[in-house]
């Protein structure tokens with residue numbers, strides 16, 4: 001029998017080898033968004049789950065929700081001043097980017113009208129948590145702690161609901177490198193306006209800032225956190241809102257037009 005100390009454990013289902021296998025490469029950020037990093041602690045079952053529709057109660061896979069939101073932002077970064085036709089088509093089922101005189105705006109396809117906004121937003125929020133825990137684990141070796149079970153329940157098992165704050169920028173000036181859009185990674189503490197404590201964290205991804213709880217919390221604690229956070233970043237951000245639908249997020253980064 002193998003020494004259980006050396007058996008791998010899955011970050012999500014916490015099952016060990018050989019009960020689960022670790023054959024497939026699990027991208028922490030979808031490959032379709034240019035993600036190139038893997039997390040070696042995601043079992044094949046959990047990896048499959050995030051890439052496919054939940055057969056019981058989901059219309060959209062987590063990967064699709066992330067791709068739909070962030071491929072638009074990513075293209076917006078990559079575009080810079082280049083005419084759209086040279087960057088290629090936006091492969092999105094819901095959106096397209098319209099350009100006029102170098103300004104871009106998001107156009108909604110009819111399919112978006114018929115989409116379930118609640119489900120799409122839910123899959124998106126779960127996707128943020130998925131990227132968060134896998135990148136936290138990859139970058140810092142953390143994440144197995146049972147305190148993170150609220151993330152597992154929501155992201156991996158589709159139970160309960162967790163609030164996600166989105167911060168609206170004051171001005172469209174962002175520090176980024178072109179390589180960041182080509183192969184985006186998740187930032188935890190690059191900018192000193194990103195708040196974190198033992199219950200709430202903020203991440204920056206492709207120009208967007210999100211904040212959310214990572215362990216058990218009360219409503220009062222959440223409100224307190226939101227207040228402290230917006231106060232500390234008021235020079236750069238106008239407001240914070242709890243996202244309820246996909247388009248609460250400025251996915252086309254229209255702020256960059258101004």
Ligand SMILES: [Zn+2]
Nearest residue numbers: 010013043046
């Ligand atoms: Zn697993």
